[in-house]
Amino acid sequence: MIFDLRLSIGLLLFCCGVVLLLHGLVVGVLVLGININLWWGAVLVLFGALMAYLGWRSPSTPLD
Amino acid sequence: MTITSIDIVIIAMYVVCVLGIGFVLRRRVHDSTDFFLAGRSIPAWTAGLAFLSANLGAQEMIGMAASGAKYGILTSHFYWVGAIPAMVFVGVFMMPFYYGSRARSVPEYLKLRFDEKTRGFNAITFAVMTVFSSGISMYAMGALLSLLLGWDINVSIVASALVVLCYIALGGLTSAIYNEVLQFFLIVFGFAPLVYLGLREVGGWSGLAARVPSTFVHAWANLGDPAANPMGVEWFGLVMGLGFVLSFGYWCTDFLVVQRAMAADSMNAARLTPLIAAVPKMMFPFLVIVPGIIALALSASAAPGGATLLPLAPNGTYDYNMALPHLMSRYYPAGLLGLGLTGLLASFMSGMAGNVTAFNTVWTYDIYQAYLQPRATDAHYLWMGRMTTVVGIVISVLTAYAAMRFNNIMDMLQLVFSFVNAPLFATFLLGMFWSRATGHGAFTGLLCGTLAAALHYELTVVAGTTPLVPKLVVVHTYPSDMAQNFWGAIWAWTTCFSVTAAVSLATPAKRAQELEGLVYGLTPRPEESHLPWHRRPAVLGAIVLVLTLALNAVFW
Numbered sequence: 001m002i003f004d005l006r007l008s009i010g011l012l013l014f015c016c017g018v019v020l021l022l023h024g025l026v027v028g029v030l031v032l033g034i035n036i037n038l039w040w041g042a043v044l045v046l047f048g049a050l051m052a053y054l055g056w057r058s059p060s061t062p063l064d
Numbered sequence: 065m066t067i068t069s070i071d072i073v074i075i076a077m078y079v080v081c082v083l084g085i086g087f088v089l090r091r092r093v094h095d096s097t098d099f100f101l102a103g104r105s106i107p108a109w110t111a112g113l114a115f116l117s118a119n120l121g122a123q124e125m126i127g128m129a130a131s132g133a134k135y136g137i138l139t140s141h142f143y144w145v146g147a148i149p150a151m152v153f154v155g156v157f158m159m160p161f162y163y164g165s166r167a168r169s170v171p172e173y174l175k176l177r178f179d180e181k182t183r184g185f186n187a188i189t190f191a192v193m194t195v196f197s198s199g200i201s202m203y204a205m206g207a208l209l210s211l212l213l214g215w216d217i218n219v220s221i222v223a224s225a226l227v228v229l230c231y232i233a234l235g236g237l238t239s240a241i242y243n244e245v246l247q248f249f250l251i252v253f254g255f256a257p258l259v260y261l262g263l264r265e266v267g268g269w270s271g272l273a274a275r276v277p278s279t280f281v282h283a284w285a286n287l288g289d290p291a292a293n294p295m296g297v298e299w300f301g302l303v304m305g306l307g308f309v310l311s312f313g314y315w316c317t318d319f320l321v322v323q324r325a326m327a328a329d330s331m332n333a334a335r336l337t338p339l340i341a342a343v344p345k346m347m348f349p350f351l352v353i354v355p356g357i358i359a360l361a362l363s364a365s366a367a368p369g370g371a372t373l374l375p376l377a378p379n380g381t382y383d384y385n386m387a388l389p390h391l392m393s394r395y396y397p398a399g400l401l402g403l404g405l406t407g408l409l410a411s412f413m414s415g416m417a418g419n420v421t422a423f424n425t426v427w428t429y430d431i432y433q434a435y436l437q438p439r440a441t442d443a444h445y446l447w448m449g450r451m452t453t454v455v456g457i458v459i460s461v462l463t464a465y466a467a468m469r470f471n472n473i474m475d476m477l478q479l480v481f482s483f484v485n486a487p488l489f490a491t492f493l494l495g496m497f498w499s500r501a502t503g504h505g506a507f508t509g510l511l512c513g514t515l516a517a518a519l520h521y522e523l524t525v526v527a528g529t530t531p532l533v534p535k536l537v538v539v540h541t542y543p544s545d546m547a548q549n550f551w552g553a554i555w556a557w558t559t560c561f562s563v564t565a566a567v568s569l570a571t572p573a574k575r576a577q578e579l580e581g582l583v584y585g586l587t588p589r590p591e592e593s594h595l596p597w598h599r600r601p602a603v604l605g606a607i608v609l610v611l612t613l614a615l616n617a618v619f620w
Contacts, residue, residue, distance in 0.1 A: 036261065
């Protein structure tokens with residue numbers, strides 16, 4: 001079994017980002033004129049995906 | 065502030081993830097080295113982010129934002145004068161002795177370098193201080209959640225303590241370190257929108273500067289006279305007390321952070337650990353101090369008699385500790401609020417896990433194995449580590465209630481650190497760089513230094529405040545509690561340094577071959593010329609220092 005820290009972090013951030021992004025799309029609350037959920041969700045999705053990809057491409061931590 | 069189901073979903077995903085990491089990593093724990101030292105297998109970047117994150121407890125985040133609201137950008141000295149130079153020093157100069165000695169803990173290094181009693185003194189004071197810090201962090205979190213969300217303080221303390229307990233008892237230090245890296249990212253992503261939205265509302269840095277007194281946006285310009293700046297301290301006391309003594313004492317000798325570097329997979333990785341941590345650390349003032357100043361600006365510019373952003377404490381001043389949470393409730397809609405609260409929870413858990421893993425190692429190796437049960441099997445110490453995790457958390461919970469009396473948590477922590485940590489750096493400096501320093505010297509020096517700190521505190525008062533404990537005789541009045549803390553640290557350090565040196569010269573020295581690998585001059589220097597520049601500690605250290613100088617200049 002392979003465990004990679006970047007993959008775990010990336011997946012969590014990605015999932016949080018998806019939740020925020022969808023919430024921003026559906027509800028769309030504006031804070032100081034910005035749909036902050038939408039934009040920050042998008043940032044999290046991109047960052048999470050990049051991190052997960054790096055971890056998935058070259059998993060660094062064999063478990064046993 | 066009301067919490068909705070979407071916020072709960074985000075918090076729940078986080079909790080599942082940290083527990084999942086604990087369960088998966090359980091398979092990597094075979095012996096006590098795996099449990100207490102992560103099998104010395106952690107790569108540099110992971111150890112570096114954990115090094116930083118272990119210090120980012122709730123009291124650090126909330127306390128630094130509080131100090132930002134109370135003292136302005138002067139608070140950045142905790143980073144740009146304090147933490148960063150100390151982190152460079154420990155990485156470049158001290159790590160060869162910590163890692164090279166193969167000591168399993170900071171007290172154990174003292175045992176190898178000096179003697180049993182010096183180790184005992186350090187191990188016991190450290191264990192007490194760690195549990196104490198953990199309790200303060202716990203209280204900060206519980207009080208906050210109860211005030212913001214109406215959650216029962218006991219329930220939130222016990223629930224988050226149980227999560228930390230699970231993932232440490234299962235996966236040991238590896239689990240704590242991996243989760244600290246995860247928590248680091250959540251802290252950054254949870255708090256960053258606050259800075260963006262806050263600055264947007266007040267009109268950027270220039271708009272912010274226009275709304276607060278000019279002493280709040282200059283780090284150095286007003287340090288000539290204690291009366292001219294909100295911190296009430298002059299540049300010498302600040303640079304020597306906070307920078308040289310307190311920060312070096314904390315970042316260079318505190319096992320809580322040093323343990324992360326000791327878990328690194330090689331000597332070079334151990335030396336890079338604090339340097340990698342220094343880069344994000346340098347940027348943290350923007351993440352925690354700037355929101356504090358924004359909270360003050362929004363309070364100061366409220367209409368007379370109108371609602372201010374910062375709530376008022378019973379004595380009529382602002383309740384500074386509410387700076388971060390009240391900004392969060394001002395800006396964060398449902399969804400982002402969940403992420404912000406997750407950041408807060410993550411900071412709380414990483415701080416607590418840092419304390420607990422350091423505590424269980426020092427207890428098991430330096431107290432239990434050293435004095436109570438020296439010849440047990442490795443499996444027994446592994447079991448003891450898991451048990452100590454439980455006991456340590458229970459003691460922290462009890463300590464949490466003792467922490468409720470104090471207003472600015474950071475000031476109080478500095479006071480405790482000035483008693484215990486301030487003299488310690490003198491001991492390590494002499495121990496690592498002067499082979500003549502002896503065990504009797506180190507022990508007497510530490511004892512006298514700690515007593516000097518306590519005595520200094522007993523003999524001085526802070527103008528306009530009621531002291532926590534009755535004073536013996538008052539010989540000096542300081543303009544602020546910061547000035548008192550910094551000068552107390554300077555006295556403690558100087559006492560420890562002189563007493564250690566004097567007693568060492570009067571007692572027999574250790575033989576040179578006993579000190580190999582422990583002292584400068586008797587240890588081969590780590591070879592780094594074959595490495596690419598970005599893996600060389602000295603090069604990275606120099607880059608970090610230049611960037612820090614630049615930041616100081618920009619916010620002069």
